[in-house]
Amino acid sequence: MYQVITLCGDSEPWWFLDDWKKDIVTVKEFDDYYTALKHxxxxxxxxxARYPSFISKSSLMSAFWNKREQFWCEExxxxxxxxxxxxLLANWQELPFDCHRPGYEKANDQSLPYACSVSFQTKKIV
Structure with a gap:
């Protein structure tokens, strides 16, 4: 089973921090990889079309942002x-290497070097 998820949060999707699922906005599930890829x-x-900056990985995970869209973190x-x-995930995990698409590896900006430094240090990467 494949999932195409959209997220909104303070870290890019490839970090898979312990509580990454709290950032999920939408989920669509597919039986077929190519149908999932199309979505x-x-x-x-x-x-x-909505955000000027992006980083896209061959693992089919991409982050978009507007540098003006920041928020204050008390922590x-x-x-x-x-x-x-x-x-695009396979059974809620990163896609296996044979599903990666090198042509999707591109960026037009650099993201900030960290998410919440306090939370990042206390969360375990899965």
């Missing part, structure tokens, strides 16, 4: 970037 592309273009006493992301 991923649709979501990718929707986000690209780390700093402003954090809000990312809008899309990811």
């Amino acid at each position: 991923y592309k649709k979501e990718w273009f929707n986000l690209a 780390c006493v700093d402003y954090l970037q809000r990312y809008h992301s899309v990811a």
Whole structure:
């Protein structure tokens, strides 16, 4: 089973922090990889039309943002970037390497170097 998820949070989707599922906005499930990939592309273009900056990985996880869309974090006493992301997963895990698409590896900006530094240090990467 494949999932195409959209997320909104303070970290890019490839980090898979312990509580990453709390950032999920939508989920669509598919039995077929290519149908899921088609939906991923649709979501990718929707986000690209709305946000000027992006990083897209060959693992079919992408983060989009507007540098002006930041919010204050009381835990780390700093402003954090809000990312809008899309990811294609297989059984709620990163896609196996043979499903990666090298042509999707691109970016037009660099993201901030961290999410919430306090939370990031206390969360375990799965």
